[in-house]
Amino acid sequence: MQSKPLYRTAKGQAYVGDSLALLAELPSNSIDLVMTSPPFALRRQKSYGNVEETEYVEWIKPFGQEVFRVLKESGSFVLDLGGTYRSGIPSRSLYNFRVLLAFCDEIGFHLAEDFYWFNPAKLPSPIEWVNKRKIRAKDSVNTVWWFSKTEFPKADVRKVLAPYSDRMKKLIRDPESFYTPKKRPSGHDISASFGKDNGGAIPSNLLSIPNTDSNSSYLRLCKELGTESHPARFPAELPAFFIKMLTDEEDVVLDIFGGSNTTGFTAEALKRKWMTFEISREYLASSAFRFLEGQSSDTIKRVLATLSDPHADYCIGEALCALDTNKNATISDESHAQLALFAAGAGYGSARIQRNCE
């Protein structure tokens, strides 16, 4: 990169700027995973037609083209897009589906899989249709498109196995008393091997993750120092799922709409290299709080002052990167298909990371 970062850690760099310009500085075929959540808000609200949807697609397409170029052949692009209604009417915008179609039909991405992020903690909205008139259900699912550059991106679901449900644990303990092996009407052969312990269940593409962060060091420090916290953060469990499944340690993860740098922080905790691009210096400066856990408030104030220069190239020393292992992503299901991100496997939990910025 020609540009200097705002700050860097042992594993990553956070850059202030328009990500289209910053992407242009990256060599082709150099990134393993782009994980991001762009601004969803339709850029110009209209009360009729789908003009705003078309505008959104035209706005985001150049970013998609650049992401396609910088991704390795084995790479993936995970795009979290919240749904929305068209302005003034109880009719859904199709913009997230139009983005999906444009990226596949016009840029050449493959849709490796469509994921759905269910946020059980989401407040009911829009108020007019859901709370007042009660003619629409609460919208609590984001579409998360997993794009790939080729048909076979690097992926391994064994790295995100979910804990078995109690029912499945019982089956593994005592398969004979549980059922008689037979063919299901669907044709699936439910043989005795179904009761084999594989260390966890295959996750589903419905990720249940409450977005309820209220006590992280990031929020605490934003409050203490009177800086505005980012209003549209995703929970670390969301990037953690895809980073684990789609990359190995030391692979490079990029977030092109970095916000409060949830992705970079998660990548660092999972021992991946990372880069974050964010247009707002203020948002990116306070994202450094994520890496300053345990530092004195004087030190943090000094760091914040240094970060008033968008190209400060500030090296963060020692940091504590801890992912909250109590916040699981779960699918409540009578069957064994329970999804939790923090299943057995390397990479989760608290990791003290010694910084070494040369």
Ligand SMILES: C[S@@+](CC[C@H](N)C(=O)[O-])C[C@H]1O[C@@H](n2cnc3c(N)ncnc32)[C@H](O)[C@@H]1O
């Ligand atoms: C939905 S937020 C991302 C939040 C992030 N996932 C987090 O957890 O904090 C989208 C971000 O994209 C940034 N943004 C918008 N246009 C941009 C651009 N052209 N280049 C870089 N960042 C941009 C916005 O400032 C905003 O912070």
